[in-house]
Amino acid sequence: MLLERLTKEFGITDIVERHARMTTIKVDKDKGERLIRELRDREGYVHLSFVACVDYIERGVFSIIYMLHSYDEKKDLGIHIEVDRENPEMTSIHTLWAQAWTYQRELREMYGINFPGSPRVDEEFCLEGWDQMPPMRRDFDTRKYSDEQFGHREGRASEDPREHMKAKLYPNRGGDEQ
Amino acid sequence: MSEETLENSGLTPEEQKLFSNARPQPYQPYSNKAIEDFANWARANSLWILAFGTGCCSVELRPLMSARFDAARFGIAGRPTPRQSSVFVIGGYVSVKTLKRIVRSYEQMQGPKFVIALGSCPANGGMYFDSYNTVNQLDLYLPIDMYVTGCMPRPEALLASIMDLQKDIRAGNCDSANIYVNNLDWYKANQKKVIKNWDMPDYNW
Numbered sequence: 043m044l045l046e047r048l049t050k051e052f053g054i055t056d057i058v059e060r061h062a063r064m065t066t067i068k069v070d071k072d073k074g075e076r077l078i079r080e081l082r083d084r085e086g087y088v089h090l091s092f093v094a095c096v097d098y099i100e101r102g103v104f105s106i107i108y109m110l111h112s113y114d115e116k117k118d119l120g121i122h123i124e125v126d127r128e129n130p131e132m133t134s135i136h137t138l139w140a141q142a143w144t145y146q147r148e149l150r151e152m153y154g155i156n157f158p159g160s161p162r163v164d165e166e167f168c169l170e171g172w173d174q175m176p177p178m179r180r181d182f183d184t185r186k187y188s189d190e191q192f193g194h195r196e197g198r199a200s201e202d203p204r205e206h207m208k209a210k211l212y213p214n215r216g217g218d219e220q
Numbered sequence: 221m222s223e224e225t226l227e228n229s230g231l232t233p234e235e236q237k238l239f240s241n242a243r244p245q246p247y248q249p250y251s252n253k254a255i256e257d258f259a260n261w262a263r264a265n266s267l268w269i270l271a272f273g274t275g276c277c278s279v280e281l282r283p284l285m286s287a288r289f290d291a292a293r294f295g296i297a298g299r300p301t302p303r304q305s306s307v308f309v310i311g312g313y314v315s316v317k318t319l320k321r322i323v324r325s326y327e328q329m330q331g332p333k334f335v336i337a338l339g340s341c342p343a344n345g346g347m348y349f350d351s352y353n354t355v356n357q358l359d360l361y362l363p364i365d366m367y368v369t370g371c372m373p374r375p376e377a378l379l380a381s382i383m384d385l386q387k388d389i390r391a392g393n394c395d396s397a398n399i400y401v402n403n404l405d406w407y408k409a410n411q412k413k414v415i416k417n418w419d420m421p422d423y424n425w
Contacts, residue, residue, distance in 0.1 A: 127346025128335040141423050169353065177352045177421060185350040195344040 044085060052077045053118060057120070058220075066107075066120035074123040075133040082138055085112045090138075093145035095153050099180045102127045104153055108135070125155065152178040153161040226422040239421040246398045247331050256392065261368045263306075263332050264389040265295045267382065270305035272325055275312020277339035277372045294382060297364055302328040307385075310362075312372065313341035315356045319361060320415050326362055331397050334389070336366045343367050360410045363396035375425040 048054045049069070054077070056068035070078050081087040087110035091116045094107045103124040110119045125132050134157040136143040146157040151167045153174040166172070225241040250256040265349065269291075273281065284291045285298060299305040302325040314322065326335070337358055340346030345356035360365060368381045388394045400407060404423070412418050 166417075168317065170320065173416060174352075182352070184352045186354050188345075188350045188356065190344070191352075192354075193360075194349065195357050198344045198349070 048077065052080075060120075063116060064120065066117040066122060068122040068124070069134065071123055071125055074121065075110075075135060078110070078121060078135055079138060081110055081119065086112045087119055089113065090135075090163060091118065092141060093135075093149065095149050095155065095178075097127075097153065097178065097180045098126070100118055104130050104155060106149070106155070108134055110142075130155040134158065134163075135159050152176055154179065228421050230420060230422070240423075240425045241421070242423075242425070244401045244404065244423055245300070246328075246401045247395075249392075255353050257390075260390050260392050264386040267294070267296045267307045267334075267386070268299045268305040269296060269307045270302055270325065270329065271298045271300050271308055272302075272308070272322075273311045274314055274318050274322060275310075275339070275341060277341075278311025280308070280338065280372060280375050281309060281311060284375050284378060291379065291382070292345050294379070294386070296382060299349055302326070303330060305329060307382075308333065308335045310335065310337045310342050310358060310364075311338045312399040313346065313348050313351075315353045316355065317353075319355055319411070320420075323361065323411055323415075324420060324424045332389075332394075333397050334365045334385060334394055335362055335396060336368065336378075336385065337364045338368050338378060338381075339373060340369055340371045343369060346371055350402055353407060355414060361414075363399045363405060363407075365394050365396045 045054070045057055045065070045067070052069055052073050054067040054069045056066070058066050060066060090107040091110040091111050092107075094109070096105045096107070098105055099207075101148075104127055106119045106123045106125060108123070110121065111117070112119070122137045123132065130153065132155060134143070134146060136146065136157075136159075143157075143160045143163065147163050147165070147167045149155045150157060150160075150163050151169055152174070156165050169177070174187065177184065177187075224243070226243060227240060228236050228241050231239060252257065269281065271281075273279070281298075283289055284296075291297070296307075298363075302308075306329065308326055308329065310322065326333070337343060339344055341348055341354065342358035342364070345351075345354065348354040349356055355361065366381045366385050368377050385394065408422060
């Protein structure tokens, strides 16, 4: 019912019912802020659970996920909005929920997504003095950066847990899983 | 060790007037060995832990003070400020942002001061060995008296390390604060390599 109306008015796609209490939808970037405002003001989705982001490097987009909750229906509604990876920018929703600017500041730092007008969005959040690519982007090589920046202690070794446990804990079983 | 003053180049000219630029001086033991031994005995039995939890291992500090493990029987208690404490327990992984606060707190501690590195992460990076934001070897940035390995170590392990630390202090082997002072330039170079926005004095008196 709600989803049919949203499909007609906002052109939402990819409606997936993840389980009985959670549905996710996808909407265009320029309609996203209006859709979220509509859901908050008219449909009872008054609680912003979180704002997250996934880097789909293969398709060249960041998918921002706004998770809303309705206390009346006791349901979650996730809204996926894809923004271009080359010029990532999204409308700020700090006017709807004041706490959203914290999430937006985090996304700005970790993924480099800009939210124009969001308070303190250009300030440092978790990282101080960061001069590299935003670290949660998938083309950032965290291992290489760690090697160059912090180095490693000589003699550090890693074991494959499965092989190590077979050899050390169950030497008589000869690899028998049971 | 050079006698010249520190540059404090991370501060603005206005701020430089407000902070000391003196170099720290190494601790000189008493010339009479009996008095130094007595002082070491007293130091070993009066350890105050700085209440600064850096990572997940610092949850092990809480049961240490409670009735079951009762660290007070070793003369150990927590203090809320670095000015009043003598043992810095690095509780777990050290992110770059925390490292800056650790350096500030460590330098503000009055001597004699000791550092215990708790858990695998300060020793060799632990499970965060490939993280963009955690240092892999804490001893590049701070002198460390005692390592406790484990992920995470039990409070018993921490108690054992404190007892070992007390033994070392009584024997007069814990001079990590002097190592820090004598190699201050090396430590500062390492610290400034990872702390990119160095906006504090070179030595936080």
